[in-house]
Amino acid sequence: MNKKAALITLLFLFVVGCANEHGIKVPIRPDLDKSLRVTQPIPTHIGLFIEPSLRQWTQEEWQTNMIVGKHHYIFSIGEPLAKSIEEITQKVFSKVTILNELPRHETIEKDKLDAVLTVQLMESRLELIVEDSVWRAIGKHDLSIQAAFLDKHFMKIFDEKLTVEGKHLDVIDFETEGGWWRTSGPKYGPAVEDSIEKITFQLAQKLLAAGKQAGNQ
Numbered sequence: 001m002n003k004k005a006a007l008i009t010l011l012f013l014f015v016v017g018c019a020n021e022h023g024i025k026v027p028i029r030p031d032l033d034k035s036l037r038v039t040q041p042i043p044t045h046i047g048l049f050i051e052p053s054l055r056q057w058t059q060e061e062w063q064t065n066m067i068v069g070k071h072h073y074i075f076s077i078g079e080p081l082a083k084s085i086e087e088i089t090q091k092v093f094s095k096v097t098i099l100n101e102l103p104r105h106e107t108i109e110k111d112k113l114d115a116v117l118t119v120q121l122m123e124s125r126l127e128l129i130v131e132d133s134v135w136r137a138i139g140k141h142d143l144s145i146q147a148a149f150l151d152k153h154f155m156k157i158f159d160e161k162l163t164v165e166g167k168h169l170d171v172i173d174f175e176t177e178g179g180w181w182r183t184s185g186p187k188y189g190p191a192v193e194d195s196i197e198k199i200t201f202q203l204a205q206k207l208l209a210a211g212k213q214a215g216n217q
Contacts, residue, residue, distance in 0.1 A: 024071060024073050028076065028192050030081075036201070041093055041094040042092060042208070044093050045095040045096075046089070046096055046114060046117055049100075051121065054082060054120055055078050057121055059124060060075075075126065088200045088201075088204040088207075116149075116150045118148045119145055125143075127141075130186065135171070137181075137187075143165075145161070164198040166194035
């Protein structure tokens with residue numbers, strides 16, 4: 001039985017080592033701010049263009065530490081960020097058309113758009129910290145986007161850079177004595193979720209303030 005247990009342990013460590021070599025895919029599942037769920041949509045039809053580079057954005061990070069071991073993380077940030085932007089836009093406005101390319105006057109006339117929102121990624125910087133003395137990990141995510149909101153005549157209602165810092169504290173579970181940290185690593189995904197939730201809420205507030213102006217142009 002001891003030999004069998006040892007064999008299973010070696011097999012498990014080998015699988016974990018392979019997973020680390022190819023990268024641990026960090027789950028990112030941001031949530032919509034509760035106040036936006038009950039927002040009364042503005043009766044305006046907008047076109048939403050999110051730059052492809054934002055939608056496809058993925059970051060890889062490496063971490064080597066005495067406590068957590070060696071880890072290779074893959075953060076697929078772009079997809080959940082784009083989906084969150086789409087979700088809040090659909091909460092703010094009564095009708096949203098997703099655009100695959102930058103709009104032209106012909107597009108606005110054809111789709112009968114009242115306004116256009118374009119979004120591009122400006123910065124996405126991760127900081128993965130482990131504090132050995134207290135056995136805790138801190139994830140920080142600096143995120144910024146450029147959001148331009150234009151009326152149907154391509155006049156700017158606003159064009160601003162929105163910036164936030166997401167943060168998450170992960171303390172070791174003493175029952176496992178750090179076992180899960182060494183295999184799957186600290187939970188850094190919530191730091192990214194925090195930044196996405198903050199920046200989409202900022203964007204929603206900007207759109208709520210400016211949205212009525214677009215429909216009255």
